[in-house]
Amino acid sequence: MTGHRGRRWRYLQAALAALPLLLPAPDAGARAADNPASRAATVTLVCGPLPFVSDGISCERGIGAELARAACDRARLTCTFQQFPWPRAQKEVEMRQADILIGPFRTPEREAWMEFSREHFYVDQMWLFRAVPDNGPIPGADGLSHIGVPLGWAVGGDLASRTGVTVEIVRTVDIGLNLITAGRLDAVAAHARAVARYLDEHPGVRFLPVEQPLSVQRSYMGFSKTFAGSLERRLFEAAYESLLADRLYADILARNKPFPDMRTEVATRGHQFPKEP
Numbered sequence: 001m002t003g004h005r006g007r008r009w010r011y012l013q014a015a016l017a018a019l020p021l022l023l024p025a026p027d028a029g030a031r032a033a034d035n036p037a038s039r040a041a042t043v044t045l046v047c048g049p050l051p052f053v054s055d056g057i058s059c060e061r062g063i064g065a066e067l068a069r070a071a072c073d074r075a076r077l078t079c080t081f082q083q084f085p086w087p088r089a090q091k092e093v094e095m096r097q098a099d100i101l102i103g104p105f106r107t108p109e110r111e112a113w114m115e116f117s118r119e120h121f122y123v124d125q126m127w128l129f130r131a132v133p134d135n136g137p138i139p140g141a142d143g144l145s146h147i148g149v150p151l152g153w154a155v156g157g158d159l160a161s162r163t164g165v166t167v168e169i170v171r172t173v174d175i176g177l178n179l180i181t182a183g184r185l186d187a188v189a190a191h192a193r194a195v196a197r198y199l200d201e202h203p204g205v206r207f208l209p210v211e212q213p214l215s216v217q218r219s220y221m222g223f224s225k226t227f228a229g230s231l232e233r234r235l236f237e238a239a240y241e242s243l244l245a246d247r248l249y250a251d252i253l254a255r256n257k258p259f260p261d262m263r264t265e266v267a268t269r270g271h272q273f274p275k276e277p
Contacts, residue, residue, distance in 0.1 A: 043072065043079045043232050046093065047102040048086030051197040052256040053122060053219055054102045057083050063122050063256045064103040064219060067243055074239035077232055087152040093224045100236070101222035105154045115228040119241055120218035121249075123270035124191040126155045127209035131180050134206070141211045148176035148188040155189040156215025174198055181205060189214060192273070196258035218269075244269075 047054030054065040059081040072079035092098040094113045130139040148170040170176035176188035254264045262271040
C-alpha cells in the first residue's frame with residue numbers, strides 16, 4: 001500500500017508541474033501592466049505654455065497634456081507633470097532631467113537629443129500674422145521687412161533666405177505681437193493657437209494670416225535618450241496610440257479649438273479655418 005501511495009504522489013507532482021505548460025501564456029504587455037515592479041519608476045513629464053496643447057502649471061490643460069495624462073492612467077504609470085518656459089522645458093529633456101516633453105515639433109536638430117513618438121497628435125499650419133486696422137482690408141504680403149520668430153520655435157519656410165527681410169528672434173509670440181502694434185515689427189511667424197490666446201486677452205486688436213502657410217508642423221511626444229529604451233516608454237506609447245483611436249481623443253480635440261468657427265478634423269488631427277466663399 002505504501003508503494004502504491006508513493007507512486008500516486010509522484011504522478012500528482014508530475015501533473016502539477018506540467019499544468020503551467022498547458023495554460024495560455026499572457027502577452028508581454030499584459031505581464032508588464034500587471035507587474036507592480038514594472039511601474040515602480042516615476043515618469044517625469046514637462047511641457048511649455050503652448051496654447052491649446054499644454055497649459056497650466058502642472059500641464060493640466062490642452063490636447064497634448066490631456067492625452068499624456070490619460071496615457072499615464074491607461075498604462076498605470078506613476079507620472080509627474082511640470083511646466084517650464086518652452087526653451088527650458090526642451091533643455092530638461094535634452095539634459096535628461098525629464099523623461100517626456102509634450103508637444104514638440106519634429107526637427108533634425110531635436111532628433112540629435114530626443115526620440116519622438118511614432119504618432120503625432122496635432123497638426124499646425126505656421127503663418128505670418130499681421131495687424132489689421134478696425135474695419136480694414138485683409139493685409140497682404142507687401143512691405144514685410146521685419147519679421148519676428150519666437151525663441152525655440154521651428155517655423156519652417158524660407159524666411160532666412162528672403163531678400164530684404166530681417167528676421168528677429170522674440171522671446172514669445174505675445175511679445176512679437178506687441179512689437180507689431182508698437183510699429184517695430186511687420187509680422188510674426190506663429191500658428192493660430194498662439195494668436196487666438198493673445199486675441200482673447202487683447203480684444204481691441206486684430207491679427208490675420210497673410211500669404212500661404214510657411215510650413216505644416218506636427219506635435220509629438222518627445223522622449224529623452226535614456227528614457228527612450230525603457231519599458232515605461234513602451235507602456236506609455238502603447239497607451240497613447242490607443243487613445244488616438246479612441247472617442248476621448250475626438251472629444252479632447254473638439255474642446256480645444258483655437259477659434260470658435262474652426263472645423264475639428266479628427267482624421268487629420270487638426271483644425272481648419274472655414275474656406276472663403
